[in-house]
Amino acid sequence: TAIVSGSWDRMLRVWDVKSMEEKACLQGHSRRVTSVAISGDGKTAVSGSWDNTLRVWDL
Numbered sequence: 001t002a003i004v005s006g007s008w009d010r011m012l013r014v015w016d017v018k019s020m021e022e023k024a025c026l027q028g029h030s031r032r033v034t035s036v037a038i039s040g041d042g043k044t045a046v047s048g049s050w051d052n053t054l055r056v057w058d059l
Helices: none
Strands: 002-006 011-016 022-027 033-038 044-049 054-058
Touching: 002 033, 002 044, 011 033, 011 044
Parallel strands: none
Antiparallel strands: 002 011, 011 022, 033 044, 044 054
16 A cells, blocks of 8 residues: 655655555646545545646556
C-alpha cells in the first residue's frame, strides 16, 4: 500500500506505508502540486497543479 504526496517543489512522491520510505519521485508539473487523488485499485494517481494542468500517473 502506498501514500502519494504533492509538494511546492513540483514533485509527486510515492511512499511505502509500512516503512515510510520514498518509493518514487515523479516530475511533470512546472508549478506547485496542489492536489492528489489515488484510484480505488491503487494503480493510478491524478495530480493538479498551479500550472493549470492535471496529470495522470501509473503507480
